Amino acid sequence: MLRRGCHKPSSIFTTLLFIASLTIGCSEDPPEPAGLPPPPLLSSPFPFKILHRLDGIARLTWSLDTRGCPIDSKVAEEVIGAALGEWEAAGVRFTPAKRGEAVDLLIGWRPPRHGDGLPFGIGEGLIAHIVEGPRSGDDASWSIHLDSTRQWNVGERQPTSLAPSDQVVLPRRGDPHLFGVLVHEAGHILGLGHVPQENSVMRPIPSLGNTSPSAADLGGVHSLYGGGSDHPSDLTICSVDGDGFPHPVAPVLRGVASWPDVRWRGADLDGDGAEELLLRPRGAPTEGSGLTLLFFSGPALLTTSEGPVAGLLSGELDLIVGKDAEGATILAQLLGDGTTRALRLDGGHLPLSLAGKGIPWQGDWGVADSDGDGRADSSGGPRPRSDPASQEGVILEHDVDGDGTIETLVASERAADGTRSMTWRGRRGLASFRAIDVALVDIDGDGMLELVARGLVGTEKN
Ligand SMILES: [Zn+2]
Ligand SMILES: [Zn+2]
Numbered sequence: 001m002l003r004r005g006c007h008k009p010s011s012i013f014t015t016l017l018f019i020a021s022l023t024i025g026c027s028e029d030p031p032e033p034a035g036l037p038p039p040p041l042l043s044s045p046f047p048f049k050i051l052h053r054l055d056g057i058a059r060l061t062w063s064l065d066t067r068g069c070p071i072d073s074k075v076a077e078e079v080i081g082a083a084l085g086e087w088e089a090a091g092v093r094f095t096p097a098k099r100g101e102a103v104d105l106l107i108g109w110r111p112p113r114h115g116d117g118l119p120f121g122i123g124e125g126l127i128a129h130i131v132e133g134p135r136s137g138d139d140a141s142w143s144i145h146l147d148s149t150r151q152w153n154v155g156e157r158q159p160t161s162l163a164p165s166d167q168v169v170l171p172r173r174g175d176p177h178l179f180g181v182l183v184h185e186a187g188h189i190l191g192l193g194h195v196p197q198e199n200s201v202m203r204p205i206p207s208l209g210n211t212s213p214s215a216a217d218l219g220g221v222h223s224l225y226g227g228g229s230d231h232p233s234d235l236t237i238c239s240v241d242g243d244g245f246p247h248p249v250a251p252v253l254r255g256v257a258s259w260p261d262v263r264w265r266g267a268d269l270d271g272d273g274a275e276e277l278l279l280r281p282r283g284a285p286t287e288g289s290g291l292t293l294l295f296f297s298g299p300a301l302l303t304t305s306e307g308p309v310a311g312l313l314s315g316e317l318d319l320i321v322g323k324d325a326e327g328a329t330i331l332a333q334l335l336g337d338g339t340t341r342a343l344r345l346d347g348g349h350l351p352l353s354l355a356g357k358g359i360p361w362q363g364d365w366g367v368a369d370s371d372g373d374g375r376a377d378s379s380g381g382p383r384p385r386s387d388p389a390s391q392e393g394v395i396l397e398h399d400v401d402g403d404g405t406i407e408t409l410v411a412s413e414r415a416a417d418g419t420r421s422m423t424w425r426g427r428r429g430l431a432s433f434r435a436i437d438v439a440l441v442d443i444d445g446d447g448m449l450e451l452v453a454r455g456l457v458g459t460e461k462n
Pocket of ligand 2 (some may be wrong): 110116117129146
């Protein structure tokens with residue numbers, strides 16, 4: 001059976017709202033905290049959203065549930081096969097299940113109330129959803145359920161010869177397009193959530209006629225399962241060998257950290273011993289959308305993302321991660337006037353809420369507000385020098401070869417594309433590689449630090 005690589009604590013199924021005019025809303029986004037502005041539906045610097053990760057996608061089997069299928073089943077199968085085939089560009093292969101073979105994905109029509117989630121027709125009209133077995137009631141790992149009370153537009157594939165004429169219902173304006181809905185739902189099955197980008201098939205309000213996954217949609221699938229081609233805004237998670245050479249250990253995170261617009265760092269937000277990645281666009285907190293969190297499981301595999309959240313945190317100021325007296329995670333920034341802005345991240349997950357006055361906290365780099373007066377006791381010690389603005393020189397110090405002696409990573413001046421030549425200096429080896437910036441982050445929580453590099457170009461032995 002095909003299972004999620006990691007189970008989200010909140011829900012075991014994802015509900016997808018389709019609105020009658022072919023607009024789609026979705027209930028899987030975490031609710032915004034009361035009193036905070038709603039997230040702007042602006043173009044986000046973060047190209048995709050991750051709901052879950054499947055254990056494997058080398059070959060996914062699908063089957064049509066012909067019970068209640070309102071259109072000719074041969075036509076339905078043709079549309080399903082073509083829609084799922086849109087994801088082949090991402091390296092995903094959906095194939096019809098052979099007789100007796102386990103079914104990874106079942107596609108079927110259901111009446112509005114069928115007991116596995118919100119009834120279809122709620123609000124403007126929820127008309128499709130995905131659901132994981134066994135909650136679906138189907139003998140399949142995952143299901144796409146479609147509202148059997150709607151007229152489904154199959155476009156060019158509307159049967160004229162295959163189906164009896166009394167079953168042929170010509171599509172009306174506003175009828176949902178089966179092909180586009182299935183491409184969108186298959187994106188959810190693969191683990192993608194909604195994004196606002198115009199050209200994405202994961203838009204909650206899809207643009208008609210756009211039924212091919214965008215480069216960013218494909219990048220989301222590549223970030224989960226591997227593949228894709230290198231770009232300066234990629235983040236690559238590497239182990240570092242004794243000579244300091246970085247070796248990728250997980251699918252490259254495609255296009256997540258465009259340089260110099262996005263700042264990033266690692267921190268263990270949820271206290272499980274493994275660090276998450278925090279991404280923030282530069283700019284004032286009022287500009288655009290903000291913080292995005294990436295969560296990993298097992299050997300550094302991306303499993304979920306949260307955000308982006310609007311406002312609250314500046315992309316220009318350092319982001320301090322700490323704990324308050326109750327153990328809640330605090331994200332804080334030092335404002336220019338000596339005051340702090342401290343936000344609580346309960347359980348290490350969004351939403352954020354204002355920490356409030358009188359809450360003492362201790363942050364990294366020695367920054368703290370130990371009396372909770374809203375002013376930092378000190379501005380803390382030196383920060384990691386991976387910032388885009390940082391100069392040439394030593395940017396990391398770490399015992400790479402475990403011999404008890406600290407090696408240093410020395411960066412050259414930036415080239416026009418932002419990359420710098422980086423060289424480990426120490427007792428052993430002189431490994432060099434090019435990257436825009438790097439940080440040491442324990443992504444897999446094993447106590448050994450991974451080197452995460454933006455825009456990693458390659459390695460070369462000197
Ligand atoms: Zn959706
Ligand atoms: Zn259902």
